[in-house]
Every structure is written in C-alpha cells, then in structure tokens.
Amino acid sequence: MLGRRGVLKFLAGPPFAWLTLFFVLPLVLIAAFSLRAGSGAIGPAESWAPSLEQYSEVLGTPAFVRLLGMSVLMALGIAGLATLFAYPIAYFLTFRAGDRAPLYLTLLLVPFAVSYLLRVMAWKLMLGPEGGINSLLGTLGMTDEPIGLLLYSRPAVIITLVYVWIPFATLPIYAAMQRIDRDHLEAAADLGAGPWSRFWRVTLPLSVPGAAATFFMVFIPTVGEYVTPALVGGTDGIMYGNIIQGFFTRSANWPMGSAMAMIMLVMTLTLVVIGLRIVRPQRLAT
Amino acid sequence: MRARAPAARTFTTLIAAGALMLAACSTPAEPNELLVLEWSGYEAEDFWTDFKASNPETEVTFEFGDTDANILALMQGGSQADIFHFYTGWQQFYVDEGLVQEIDTSQLTNWDKVPDSYKELGQIDGKQYFVPWDWGFTSILYNTEQVDKVTSWDALFNEEYAGHVSMWNDGPGAVAVSAYINGWDETAITDEQLAQIEEDWIAQKPLNAFYWTGEYVDLCPAVQDGTVWVAYAWQGCYATALAAGDPVAYANPEEGRNSWVGLYGISADTESYQLALEFLDMKLAELTCGNAVTLFYYGCANGDVMAAIEDPILIEAFGINDPAILESTNFTPLVTEEQRGAWTAMWERVQAH
Numbered sequence: 068m069l070g071r072r073g074v075l076k077f078l079a080g081p082p083f084a085w086l087t088l089f090f091v092l093p094l095v096l097i098a099a100f101s102l103r104a105g106s107g108a109i110g111p112a113e114s115w116a117p118s119l120e121q122y123s124e125v126l127g128t129p130a131f132v133r134l135l136g137m138s139v140l141m142a143l144g145i146a147g148l149a150t151l152f153a154y155p156i157a158y159f160l161t162f163r164a165g166d167r168a169p170l171y172l173t174l175l176l177v178p179f180a181v182s183y184l185l186r187v188m189a190w191k192l193m194l195g196p197e198g199g200i201n202s203l204l205g206t207l208g209m210t211d212e213p214i215g216l217l218l219y220s221r222p223a224v225i226i227t228l229v230y231v232w233i234p235f236a237t238l239p240i241y242a243a244m245q246r247i248d249r250d251h252l253e254a255a256a257d258l259g260a261g262p263w264s265r266f267w268r269v270t271l272p273l274s275v276p277g278a279a280a281t282f283f284m285v286f287i288p289t290v291g292e293y294v295t296p297a298l299v300g301g302t303d304g305i306m307y308g309n310i311i312q313g314f315f316t317r318s319a320n321w322p323m324g325s326a327m328a329m330i331m332l333v334m335t336l337t338l339v340v341i342g343l344r345i346v347r348p349q350r351l352a353t
Numbered sequence: 354m355r356a357r358a359p360a361a362r363t364f365t366t367l368i369a370a371g372a373l374m375l376a377a378c379s380t381p382a383e384p385n386e387l388l389v390l391e392w393s394g395y396e397a398e399d400f401w402t403d404f405k406a407s408n409p410e411t412e413v414t415f416e417f418g419d420t421d422a423n424i425l426a427l428m429q430g431g432s433q434a435d436i437f438h439f440y441t442g443w444q445q446f447y448v449d450e451g452l453v454q455e456i457d458t459s460q461l462t463n464w465d466k467v468p469d470s471y472k473e474l475g476q477i478d479g480k481q482y483f484v485p486w487d488w489g490f491t492s493i494l495y496n497t498e499q500v501d502k503v504t505s506w507d508a509l510f511n512e513e514y515a516g517h518v519s520m521w522n523d524g525p526g527a528v529a530v531s532a533y534i535n536g537w538d539e540t541a542i543t544d545e546q547l548a549q550i551e552e553d554w555i556a557q558k559p560l561n562a563f564y565w566t567g568e569y570v571d572l573c574p575a576v577q578d579g580t581v582w583v584a585y586a587w588q589g590c591y592a593t594a595l596a597a598g599d600p601v602a603y604a605n606p607e608e609g610r611n612s613w614v615g616l617y618g619i620s621a622d623t624e625s626y627q628l629a630l631e632f633l634d635m636k637l638a639e640l641t642c643g644n645a646v647t648l649f650y651y652g653c654a655n656g657d658v659m660a661a662i663e664d665p666i667l668i669e670a671f672g673i674n675d676p677a678i679l680e681s682t683n684f685t686p687l688v689t690e691e692q693r694g695a696w697t698a699m700w701e702r703v704q705a706h
Contacts, residue, residue, distance in 0.1 A: 106694040130705035219562045301563040318697035319422035
C-alpha cells in the first residue's frame with residue numbers, strides 16, 4: 068500500500084512530467100536558441116556557440132524596446148479594466164445572486180463554449196464600419212458616418228481583450244469572496260458599520276488576494292498577446308508578441324524571436340514580483 | 354541428360370522465383386501515404402482531385418505553413434513531409450541544404466503541357482528539382498469609386514488614401530515594391546537603399562488599415578466591404594471582387610506587375626518518391642489544374658488549361674487579352690539567405706514602429 072508520500076508522488080508525477088516535457092523543456096530550448104548568433108531556423112542536430120548577439124540587437128533597436136513598453140502598458144490597462152469589471156460581477160454572484168448563483172455562473176462561462184477566434188472575429192464585426200456599435204451610434208444620431216477608429220486600432224485591441232478576459236477574471240475574485248467568513252460581516256453590522264463601511268473595511272480587504280490574482284492572471288499572458296492584435300489591431304495595434312511571431316514565422320529567425328521572448332519573460336516576471344511586493348495581498352487579507 | 358533437363362529447368366525456375374521473392378522482400382514497398390507541407394486552403398480536394406480519383410486508397414495528410422520562411426524552417430527543422438509547396442525566390446535554399454531531390458520528369462505524363470519558361474523556374478544548375486504549379490500576378494487592386502486610375506506602385510504611399518491602404522505583411526514584398534518605384538535592382542539592394550526602404554515603409558505605416566496576411570482571410574473581405582481602397586494584391590482577390598460586381602480594378606503599373614509561381618519539391622528523405630511523383634503529375638492534370646483556375650482564380654502551369662479559358666473575368670484577371678503584359682512583368686528573382694534575413698528583419702522593425 069502506498070504511504071502518504073507515495074500517494075503524493077503518484078498524483079504529482081504525471082503533471083510534473085507533463086510540465087517538464089511541454090513547459091520547462093521548451094523554455095530551456097528557447098533560452099538556448101536565444102544564445103545563438105546569426106539568423107535562420109535551427110536544425111535539431113546543428114551545433115552553435117553561445118552569444119549575446121541577439122539580446123544586443125533587440126535591446127539596441129529602439130522600436131522593439133518602445134513596443135515592449137507599449138505592450139506592457141496595454142497589458143496593465145487591460146488587466147486593470149478586466150479586474151475592475153469582473154469585481155462587481157463576482158460581488159453580485161457571491162452576495163446578491165443567492166440560490167441562482169450557480170445558474171449565473173454557468174451563464175458567465177457560456178462564452179467559453181465558443182472558440183476564442185470566433186469571439187474575437189465577432190468583435191471584428193461589432194467594431195467594423197457597418198458593425199453593431201457604429202450602427203447604434205448612427206441610429207441614435209450621434210455620428211454622421213462610421214467611426215474608423217473603432218476597428219484596426221489600439222482601442223479595438225483593448226476593448227476585445229477586456230471582453231475576452233472578464234469571465235476568466237471573475238473566477239478568482241469569486242473564489243476569494245466565497246471564502247469570506249460571513250460572521251465578519253455580521254460582526255461589523257452589529258458594531259454599527261453600514262453597508263458601504265462593511266464593504267470597504269471587510270469585503271474589499273479580504274477579496275484583494277483574489278483581485279490581485281486576477282490582475283496578474285490577465286496581465287502576464289496579455290503582454291505577449293498576438294492573436295487579437297493581428298485580427299483587430301491593424302498597424303496601430305501591433306503588440307510585441309506580433310513581432311516575436313513574425314521572427315519565428317515570416318522571418319524564420321528563431322534566435323531573434325527567442326531572445327525577444329526571453330526579454331519579455333524576464334521583464335514580465337520582474338514586474339509581477341515588484342507588483343506583489345507593492346500590493347502584498349496576503350498582508351491586506353489578514 | 355535429356356531426362357534431367359525438365360528437372361533442371363524446374364530447379365532453375367524455382368531458384369529464379371525465390372530470388373525474385375527475396376528481392377521483393379529486401380526492397381521495402383513504399384508506404385501508401387503522403388504528407389504534404391502546404392499552405393492553408395490547398396488541402397481542399399479540388400486541389401488534388403485527379404490524384405484522389407486515381408489513388409482512392411492513399412492516405413494524403415497535410416501539414417501547414419503560413420509563409421515561405423515558415424515552410425523552409427519546417428523543412429530545415431526535420432519535417433516528415435514527402436512534398437512541400439513554396440513560391441519563387443526560395444528555390445536555391447532547398448537545393449543548397451539538401452532538402453530536395455531531383456524530379457524524374459520522364460515519369461510525369463502531364464509534363465509536356467508545362468511551358469518551358471515555367472519548367473526553367475524549377476531548375477537549379479540545369480537539374481529539375483521543382484514542379485511549377487500555381488502562378489499569378491501581384492499588383493495594385495483598387496476601388497474605382499474612391500481612387501483615380503492607378504498607374505504606379507507608389508499609390509500604396511499616397512496619403513489621400515490614409516486608413517484605406519493594405520500592404521501584404523511581408524518584408525521581401527515590401528523591398529520589391531520599393532525597388533520597382535525607385536528603379537533599383539531587386540537582387541542588388543545596398544545597405545543604404547535598405548535603410549531608405551525602411552524609412553519609406555515606416556512613413557507609410559499609418560496609411561494602412563492593416564497589413565494583410567491571407568488573401569481570402571482578411572484582404573478580400575476588407576476590399577469588398579469598402580474598408581480597403583488600395584491594396585498590394587494577387588489576382589485571385591481581384592477576380593473574386595470582380596465576379597461579385599464590386600467596383601474594383603487591377604493596375605498595370607508603369608514599373609510593371611510582379612509575377613510569382615508556386616513550386617512543389619519532393620523531400621530528400623521521402624520514402625514515397627514514386628507516389629510523390631504521381632501526386633505532382635496529377636496536380637498538373639486537366640481537372641485539378643482547371644479547378645485551381647476556375648474555383649480559386651489561380652493560374653496553373655498546365656498550358657492547355659490556361660489556353661482553354663473563356664470566362665471574361667478570368668481573361669481579365671490573368672491579362673490573357675494583353676499579349677504584352679508579360680514583357681513588362683517583374684518575375685520574382687532568387688535572392689540570398691543574407692538578403693532574405695536582412696529584408697525580413699527590416700520589416701519587423703517597420704511593424705514595431
């Protein structure tokens with residue numbers, strides 16, 4: 068019979084092997100490719116000598132550095148907006164929906180039944196010159212002609228990504244709110260705290276860990292996003308991830324693409340660490 | 354002796370039969386399956402209908418690349434594809450790196466229908482490494498209600514059309530356009546010229562609605578819904594819009610159109626060489642080539658099929674009514690890996706601005 072340790076090893080083994088094979092190993096390969104000089108795709112058996120040439124090229128190209136900064140700013144904005152919009156939804160599900168919460172939660176997750184690409188394409192139609200938003204503005208007499216800025220622009224990327232992330236973003240906040248002990252709220256009420264005061268001094272601090280988790284869960288993948296900018300961003304909404312994709316596909320320059328990916332990874336992780344040190348969600352929750 | 358003769362003959366026959374069986378056993382039969390490294394959309398059965406009909410039991414599967422660089426990278430990375438499809442300008446790389454093997458054209462029953470000029474595009478050092486198949490033009494597709502007659506490639510840089518231009522997302526394509534406009538030799542672009550090209554395209558970037566990646570995926574819908582007025586485009590999108598009655602025209606720039614040809618190669622590592630040859634032969638057959646022309650508006654290397662075109666839209670799209678059109682056309686040249694690398698990196702910098 069397996070002991071406690073044996074059971075843990077048995078359960079952890081497959082996911083550990085999976086992550087090693089399909090996450091850690093590819094990451095190590097990308098790190099290795101980024102240290103190769105020159106350009107072009109890399110054959111599995113080819114030898115190479117380590118070099119920092121690619122890093123020097125990326126960091127020495129102002130356009131790449133600027134775009135990385137812009138992509139980080141966009142990701143911060145998108146993560147902030149998604150968290151802001153998801154918070155009231157999670158609050159409603161936890162404290163107001165009552166017995167219908169599971170139903171509403173299911174409805175919230177319905178978009179996941181539709182392909183990500185289709186959802187983004189739907190926004191392409193919505194934001195287009197003859198799309199829903201322009202039609203509505205025209206019908207209400209607010210515009211004389213379609214607003215071109217809506218599609219193929221940076222705002223289009225932000226609007227679409229915020230929409231895509233909101234259902235995901237709701238879940239960690241909802242889980243954090245579920246864990247709030249109702250006795251705390253009752254005690255606060257007994258001590259004379261009004262609804263606003265109870266929210267501000269009890270609910271909000273105790274839900275911050277969930278909100279912080281949501282923020283970083285959205286921020287991290289959004290920095291490297293490339294599908295949505297490619298579909299709705301046009302030339303104005305291009306993000307850093309599009310250039311990485313370009314180096315891997317259009318240019319077949321894997322070393323440069325790998326170096327750009329590693330720089331993005333290091334920068335994102337650094338920002339997450341700094342963010343967590345500033346916010347310190349665990350301290351707020353206690 | 355006479356009495357033994359029949360026995361001896363029988364013995365000899367048995368030995369010969371045994372030897373043949375051994376030979377058959379020692380030469381492994383080719384697998385009855387093919388993996389084709391293709392561009393998305395070309396997996397449609399209309400594009401290989403003759404082979405499907407003649408080899409219904411053969412399992413044909415497809416792996417996809419989305420750019421010439423991507424397809425070369427997949428082959429360099431050890432793709433198991435038996436056949437790969439790419440476009441003019443990239444031939445030399447496959448030969449230099451030993452990724453392709455020579456085509457035995459004596460086994461291609463449709464080879465005599467391919468014009469010599471197309472055959473030559475598939476030759477390196479006098480050897481036939483590639484089978485030409487689809488071909489077409491690149492030029493400026495424009496909306497005749499929004500844009501005056503286009504006579505030059507510089508229409509892509511005209512600020513009057515800001516927000517309604519669409520360039521192909523491709524560095525070598527951008528370099529070619531700049532070379533045409535400036536009268537430079539596309540195969541001998543200097544560092545200074547490349548720097549100038551980069552500046553020009555950075556300045557042009559705000560004029561684009563978007564850089565298109567798929568002719569029928571994002572370019573054509575945007576041309577047809579009026580978002581894009583001026584575009585770097587292939588004739589397929591032009592024919593599609595024309596057939597739909599949209600107000601479009603396809604320019605004959607004073608610098609000349611560009612023309613490209615799609616080529617198929619057989620992998621150096623294939624275990625299905627005969628089957629791959631048959632697949633390529635059937636690609637050139639009448640029905641398959643005809644489908645490429647009539648269903649997808651691509652030209653095909655079967656000269657008989659092209660000569661039989663009667664549809665006025667196709668005649669217009671391929672410039673068949675203009676016997677001089679090929680004289681002013683710029684065919685995509687071979688360039689070096691160094692040039693490709695520099696041009697694609699330049700394009701990524703343009704996009705990042």
